[in-house]
Amino acid sequence: MFDSIGEFKLGSPARTLMSWCPSSDMIAFVTDSDPAMVWVHRLNGQRVWASSPIKKGRKATQIQWKYDGRVLGIIFDDGALMVLQGSNGKVIYSVDNMDEKLSYVNWAEMEAPQGSKPNASSLIPAIDIDVMQSMPRLPPLPSSVQPFSRISLEEGSPNVDMLVTGTKNGSFRLSLYGVFSIGSVSIPSIGNDAVISQISASPDLERFHLLVKSSQDTWHYTTACADFVRRFGQQYLPEVSLTPAKVLALLEYIHECGSIVRSEVKAIAGAASKALSWLSDQDLVQGEDVEPKVAVQCALYDTLITGNSGPSVGQWLTQELGEKGIRKWHKVCMASYEQCQRVLFENLIPACERLLVLLSRLRGLAKWHERGVPLGLDSENFDTAIEQASTIAKLADSCVWKINEEEHYFKAFVSWLQIAHDDVPDATPFTGKPVIEDPGSARTVDVAKYITSYLTECSLEPFVTSKGSKKHEHLPTMIKKIGDTCRSSFTNARKCMREQVSFGQVIPLGTGDDVYHQRVVGDVCYVARQLELSIMVYRIQGDDVQTANVTTKGRAIVEAQFINDEELMILEKASDEAWHMGTINYTQLTYALDAQAVEMSYSHTKEFGSEFKPAAFAFSNDRGVGCLVSTDQKRYQFFR
Numbered sequence: 008m009f010d011s012i013g014e015f016k017l018g019s020p021a022r023t024l025m026s027w028c029p030s031s032d033m034i035a036f037v038t039d040s041d042p043a044m045v046w047v048h049r050l051n052g053q054r055v056w057a058s059s060p061i062k063k064g065r066k067a068t069q070i071q072w073k074y075d076g077r078v079l080g081i082i083f084d085d086g087a088l089m090v091l092q093g094s095n096g097k098v099i100y101s102v103d104n105m106d107e108k109l110s111y112v113n114w115a116e117m118e119a120p121q122g123s124k125p126n127a128s129s130l131i132p133a134i135d136i137d138v139m140q141s142m143p144r145l146p147p148l149p150s151s152v153q154p155f156s157r158i159s160l161e162e163g164s165p166n167v168d169m170l171v172t173g174t175k176n177g178s179f180r181l182s183l184y185g186v187f188s189i190g191s192v193s194i195p196s197i198g199n200d201a202v203i204s205q206i207s208a209s210p211d212l213e214r215f216h217l218l219v220k221s222s223q224d225t226w227h228y229t230t231a232c233a234d235f236v237r238r239f240g241q242q243y244l245p246e247v248s249l250t251p252a253k254v255l256a257l258l259e260y261i262h263e264c265g266s267i268v269r270s271e272v273k274a275i276a277g278a279a280s281k282a283l284s285w286l287s288d289q290d291l292v293q294g295e296d297v298e299p300k301v302a303v304q305c306a307l308y309d310t311l312i313t314g315n316s317g318p319s320v321g322q323w324l325t326q327e328l329g330e331k332g333i334r335k336w337h338k339v340c341m342a343s344y345e346q347c348q349r350v351l352f353e354n355l356i357p358a359c360e361r362l363l364v365l366l367s368r369l370r371g372l373a374k375w376h377e378r379g380v381p382l383g384l385d386s387e388n389f390d391t392a393i394e395q396a397s398t399i400a401k402l403a404d405s406c407v408w409k410i411n412e413e414e415h416y417f418k419a420f421v422s423w424l425q426i427a428h429d430d431v432p433d434a435t436p437f438t439g440k441p442v443i444e445d446p447g448s449a450r451t452v453d454v455a456k457y458i459t460s461y462l463t464e465c466s467l468e469p470f471v472t473s474k475g476s477k478k479h480e481h482l483p484t485m486i487k488k489i490g491d492t493c494r495s496s497f498t499n500a501r502k503c504m505r506e507q508v509s510f511g512q513v514i515p516l517g518t519g520d521d522v523y524h525q526r527v528v529g530d531v532c533y534v535a536r537q538l539e540l541s542i543m544v545y546r547i548q549g550d551d552v553q554t555a556n557v558t559t560k561g562r563a564i565v566e567a568q569f570i571n572d573e574e575l576m577i578l579e580k581a582s583d584e585a586w587h588m589g590t591i592n593y594t595q596l597t598y599a600l601d602a603q604a605v606e607m608s609y610s611h612t613k614e615f616g617s618e619f620k621p622a623a624f625a626f627s628n629d630r631g632v633g634c635l636v637s638t639d640q641k642r643y644q645f646f647r
Contacts, residue, residue: 030076173203383503
């Protein structure tokens, strides 16, 4: 150990905040600049990627890779969280401006036991058919404001995944699969101003070990038991967490579909209103009190029947609207009709089909008394949601038919406008390609139908606005209703899970600004307290707490970290020109209720001189490689 691999220079000074990627030989640095950046380097010194500059004035306090190396989480001093994509450094999402300021982030995974997956020769794959697998993928939304889903899980993964975060007010949050948060759970008897500095999970994810610092600078250790993990297990946790997360993602997708359709309908109505605005201001029916839109309909209908446009209609056709206005009107409306058809038929209706499958799955689980009730699921709510999803699909289907109908009559109307324009005396005929191929083929009855039924009021508006809602429901209302229904159901499930989180005894460890680290080995938690010239290691098993105290040979401790289930790595400073680094086996220390201090017995050691002055280190036991950053913050060194 401590064999040097190579020494490299950084483009600008870096802080001592580092984190190794657990799945590849890459390490993440945080630059010591304002605004700061995150750099990821390989063992050969090559920079893999650099993040975009972080918000000015914001300082990172923790950087943590996910266990699979796919994402990188950063906690800031203002309690914000930013999650970056591990392959390119792009921001996946960020959490800030929360009532609860975050202080720690980590991911944990419980792998499925061997033999849990069915055999290829088993009958289970034949009878346990997942309808979702046979459905084609949902296409991306056109002109979508934001991605509808942040779920980045592999379908059918048997492993239970958790995102664990601690806060600055003495509570911690669990998010199953990183997308279904059960909310905050406060630690009793510590106070609302305590800061959670570290959380470690047991391999079965049923127990969490927490290091907490109170406002009086007292450090505490406690455990949290997630009884719902044991109670529901790997078979049902995905159903009550991942499936609702998919439902919520689909609801976002459906809401975005509704917003797109609503904006396109608004564009259709706006194009007609703009084109008819000048004509509506004219006194088309002299001496009679008639609404402007009725007067416009009468004037155009009279022109259609008689073939003779009056002065106002003629001026409107040739001067106010003209060829350019007619072409623009046609272009805007046809593009909006096509967009509405595509979004409804290719996006909204297939999304409703998927939603119905997921809701039916949850309803079936909710009706199972042995599982549904403890999971906090209510079958009646899912019955209501299924009816609402069916209504949305029916409305979308009816809207598609109505679009086809209105589009047909609109084409006939535009064809007639071109003919009527050219028939006006002294009008300049249309040039170039006709707006509609063979405009003379438009039927008079179709033009009349558009003028009387669609010209001044788009027939699609009742589907996307409250106008006409007395006759039938409209999309925005139904989308809001199903969202409220589903969120209400999932709120009950979250509450049920929170109620099954219990805490163990709160154990005081010490006071002051000492640095603490913890490592979970089986059912034992080791906590290392870094003092100036010694390290106190707590061995905690249940309520039994024993300590061991090891001292250096007068060297100041710069940093100490658990690197695996047996070894503790320590960086020490002897003088301004000499540093020492070594490892000790903490499991073989003598633990007692009141242990006496003993001198450290190193397993491996290395000495450093003035040529490289180490300030901090990071070690990856998974990769068997470490990194040292120099005191000038401009050089770093890899070692094995």
